[in-house]
Amino acid sequence: MSDLNAFRAEVRDWMNANLTGKFAELKFRGGSGEGDALPDLRKEWEQELARGRWTCPGWPAEHGGRGLSVAEQVVFQEEYSRAGGPGRMGHIGEGLMGPTLIAFGTEDQKKRFLPGILNGTEFWCQGYSEPSAGSDFGNIKTRAKQDPETGDWLVSGQKVWTSLAHLSDWIFVVARCEEGSVGRNGLIFLLMQLAQPGVEIHPIKQIGGGSEFNSVFFDGARAKAEDVVGQPGDGWRIAMALLGFERGISTLGQQMGFQQELDLIVEIAKENGADRSPAIRQRVARAWIGLRAMRYLAMRALSDEPSTETRREGLAYKYHWSNWHRDLGRLAMDVLGMDGNVVSEYPRRERLQQMFLFARADTIYGGTNEIQLNIIAEQGLGMPREPRGKL
Amino acid sequence: MILEFTPDQQMIREEAERFLREQSSSQAIRRVVDTGSTHDVELWTSISRDLGWCAMAIPEEFGGLGLGATEVAILMELAGSRLACVPFWSTVCLAAPLIESAGSDEAKATYLGAIAAGEMAVTVAYADLSAADPSATVAVQAARTPNGYRLDGTVGQVVDLAVADMVIVPARLEDGATALFALPSSGGQVVTSLSVIDGTRPIASLELPGLEVAAECRIDSGAVTGDQFAKALRFANLGLAAEQIGAAQGAFDMTLAYISERVQFGRTIASFQAIKHRCAKLAVDIAEARSLVFGAAAAMGQADAGESALEICGARVVASELQFLAAEEAIQLHGGVGFTWEYDPHLYFKRAQASAALLGSCEAHMDKIAAAMFGDGGRP
Ligand SMILES: Cc1cc2nc3c(=O)[nH]c(=O)nc-3n(C[C@H](O)[C@H](O)[C@H](O)COP(=O)(O)OP(=O)(O)OC[C@H]3O[C@@H](n4cnc5c(N)ncnc54)[C@H](O)[C@@H]3O)c2cc1C
Helix, strand or coil: CHHHHHHHHHHHHHHHHHCCHHHHHHCCCCCCCCCCCCHHHHHHHHHHHHHCCCCCCCCCHHHCCCCCCHHHHHHHHHHHHHCCCCCCCCHHHHHHHHHHHHHHCCHHHHHHHHHHHHCCCCCEEEECCECCECCCCCCCCCEEEECCCCCCEEEEEEEEEEECHHHCCEEEEEEECCCCCCCCCCEEEEEEECCCCCEEEEECCCCCCCCCEEEEEEEEEEECHHHEEEEEEEHHHHHHHHHHCCCCCHHHHHHHHHHHHHHHHHHHHHHHCHHHCHHHHHHHHHHHHHHHHHHHHHHHHCCCCCCHHHHHHHHHHHHHHHHHHHHHHHHHHHHHHHHHHCCCCCHHHHHHHHHHHHHHHHCCCCCCHHHHHHHHHHHHCCCCCCCCCCC | CCCCCCHHHHHHHHHHHHHHHHHCCHHHHHHHHHHCCCCCHHHHHHHHHHCCHHHCCCCHHHCCCCCCHHHHHHHHHHHHHCCCCCCHHHHHHHHHHHHHHHECHHHHHHHHHHHHCCCCCEEECCCCCCCCCHHHCCCEEEEEECCEEEEEEEEEEEECCCCCCEEEEEEEECCCCEEEEEEECCCCCEEEECCCCCCCCCEEEEEEEEEEEEHHHECECCCCCHHHHHHHHHHHHHHHHHHHHHHHHHHHHHHHHHHCCCEECCEEHHHCHHHHHHHHHHHHHHHHHHHHHHHHHHHCCCCCHHHHHHHHHHHHHHHHHHHHHHHHHHHHHHHHHHHCCCCCHHHHHHHHHHHHCCCCCHHHHHHHHHHHHHCCCCCC
């Protein structure tokens, strides 16, 4: 425990010493609803983190990480958020792509791609969803055809809702490589450079007015032969494994942000008199309870030897936090009252307004509410699977 | 940072689960409920004497095992899941912590020792057990007499009173201080069992019509302070919350088993998405409540008392909400049979309502949390 306290102090000191000067502007920025804020400076910040060896601290040392324990990673996330560390531009590379390459990548792929992630110089985005493949992710239509001469893969089709594609260098794409295959079969997991002929990125304006996500169109764009992860046809397995690497450690940092939002709501309610309403007081208390429970829920889910209960609880986690956050958005606006409707530069208010709007996405991305409930029922409770239709 | 049971705690849990599955069956509960008995005598003997559950959290110096809130919460959860008809909560969570926090050295040695040895069921006659702070009011007056005290007053509802070998009575002295009196079941007080809807937890009224008691009956170490009561009540609330989530899980398990057998429209009703989603939602609520209960249990004694108290208030809120939801879903998803006496959902449903009424409503607990968050002592 005392080691952990020393480690906590180390992270805190580093953040205090480095999130200053030009980076001070980044404090508390780039979170929910403004993933595209101050992108250049936030990329520079990633390189600053890299200099302190704070990118990818959970990766094993042999791949350039610090090999931190789960408990240390949690501490890092908490202190990072507490200090106001900005939303991480490198999140997809660090949390999803890197671990996938470490587990399934070739030596050559690791050598070519891990350093860019570690150094904060190459940014990744996730090309899973398509217009006809949302919740039903197996229904992928994007095609990959092998060029017999080079062995490269030529990709055509459309990805959608691709977060930060316009600010990324690389995209991992799940595409159909076997003609006539359906569902989970015949898929391939490809690493593709975005800056190439045959790739077009169109921003999509979202609910809060910003454009964090995009449509990405492929028209004969190229993935190098050596940039297939796993075997052609094995894409589903790799794609699923990638989603499994997110163990929820970063969510403990996310909870720090939630706490800040709740604190802000309390502060504003005291100022504007909303704290006189018994109903508002009860909702504020209920939010505090939910957040406490969320913290312990995450801590139980991090156990290495889950029991039946903790495994079920792990499945419930996403549903719990996303719905809690959505409710918090509504509470924030109810506390603001009519002021909530007025757009202003007033930063505290703007943060809550953006949160109110963005939280609607929390129950959609990463598996919608309904899909989460299906997963909990089927995998957690052993209830019958959903039948598939024929359309 | 990572919250998990130790191997010892895991073992306690598994063994208790196995034991209760066999010993606190539906038939066993019904023997108590249908005959209006106060408790399952055999089960209580096994739990208190043979298995030593009552010794779990009592300090070693008094003959206990010196384990903590987590172990008790584990047992309370399992007892709740089987609606075990025993005075376990009142003895271990309500009475023992009060003796430990406010009792004299002698009282601790005598009574904690007897509880740990499984020789005694004990309850506490708080004036108003439905209040978030039941120690705030006192219903019994104590006047000094040449040989001891004369106790006067009535307490409307005391849980497990008719089972208990001893009842602890908080009473107001002439100088306004609060003292604790321990009365054996043969002490001359008038105990009247009440006919209650939730037949799994007996309740009786207590009348003290100018009862003369010896000076030795007084067991506190000097006037009892608010902090001493509060400390004991934190434990009582935590234990109750654990019991409540257990009861929710018990009702849920029963429901899952039923819906995976029952066939309508050519398929099990568990295959309908509407039903899957309701069950999954319940699983989410169970995850929330159980995490908070065991998180609060682990933090108890480590976090500062104020913080810990709020977590326990929170645990009661989620546990009460959850227990009711699990019980009402049990009735609804059982259909017509869920409305019968023969099937078990009604036992869980009645227990849910009765438990939620103990030691503070959800609203009262949330008021406390809000007062702490706004730092205004409860403004409106
Ligand atoms: C902010 C944001 C960022 C995103 N970023 C990315 C990204 O970077 N990369 C990426 O690949 N994707 C991304 N996504 C896409 C996201 O994963 C999908 O939106 C999501 O999987 C849902 O798919 P859909 O939008 O097609 O909705 P649909 O699947 O069409 O769902 C519509 C509604 O139908 C319900 N529904 C669907 N199937 C069932 C069922 N079997 N049972 C019951 N109800 C059902 C859903 O729950 C939902 O309510 C992002 C989405 C958002 C909102």
